[in-house]
Amino acid sequence: MTFIDKLSAAWRTQNSQLCIGLDPDPAKFPAHLQGKPDAILDFCKAIIDATADTACSFKPQIAYFAALRAEDQLEEICTYLRERYPHIPVVLDAKRGDIGATAEQYAREAFERYGADAVTVNPYMGFDSVQPYLERQDKGVIVLCRTSNAGGSDLQFLDVGGKPLYQHVAHLVADKWNTNGQCALVVGATFPNELAQVRAIVGDMPLLIPGIGAQGGDIKATVEAGRTANGTGMMINSSRAILYAKSDESFAQAARQVALETRDAINRFCA
Numbered sequence: 168m169t170f171i172d173k174l175s176a177a178w179r180t181q182n183s184q185l186c187i188g189l190d191p192d193p194a195k196f197p198a199h200l201q202g203k204p205d206a207i208l209d210f211c212k213a214i215i216d217a218t219a220d221t222a223c224s225f226k227p228q229i230a231y232f233a234a235l236r237a238e239d240q241l242e243e244i245c246t247y248l249r250e251r252y253p254h255i256p257v258v259l260d261a262k263r264g265d266i267g268a269t270a271e272q273y274a275r276e277a278f279e280r281y282g283a284d285a286v287t288v289n290p291y292m293g294f295d296s297v298q299p300y301l302e303r304q305d306k307g308v309i310v311l312c313r314t315s316n317a318g319g320s321d322l323q324f325l326d327v328g329g330k331p332l333y334q335h336v337a338h339l340v341a342d343k344w345n346t347n348g349q350c351a352l353v354v355g356a357t358f359p360n361e362l363a364q365v366r367a368i369v370g371d372m373p374l375l376i377p378g379i380g381a382q383g384g385d386i387k388a389t390v391e392a393g394r395t396a397n398g399t400g401m402m403i404n405s406s407r408a409i410l411y412a413k414s415d416e417s418f419a420q421a422a423r424q425v426a427l428e429t430r431d432a433i434n435r436f437c438a
Contacts, residue, residue, distance in 0.1 A: 188406030315355025356384025
């Protein structure tokens, strides 16, 4: 099953367009996990088990693991997701961007070492930096387009032939790179007007939409701008607001409650 097929099935069977980001920060863990050698693994597994029925995808952010020398725990988490929740896509948030043989190694890392269904990539170095990912036709390639951070405007709004760079990227991916139908774009919830413009450019292509929750993106505006004609097409990501809803032993139950509320809010505006 391809990433797009798996995601489409998850939208339907999970009744969800909520993507849950796994950004483990041990400083925010509850006291009973502090100092444990496998604290990251235990924390993430508890979050996954508590929220799996609310999500259309999980998105581990590789930097949170690599900075703590916890790549082995990330491997275990990805394996856990594949084995326990094989119907839910795993998106490795790596934002890789390099060329040739180096890009091939990054693709191997994402798809062979971690077994991800999709990976985020940076298009700044052009097609040959993305091609090694596209060669794995069953995998998703999620290209940065209009990011949720304010500084994204430094480059993404530059004029390129009469349109801003982020729109050029959207056209490039939709018209030239998505020959196997495996691409998606990252577009931030913090910019609903630009989100709507990207949706108009790319049709039904999936959009990974960060920026709700801790970053303050509005769910109603996001859904109205990002949904497809049939009310799907989105992976609306929330990380910190779910992961750290509480800092005591009830953290997983609190995460579940926030995830349920977020999923239901998304669904309400999709109707």
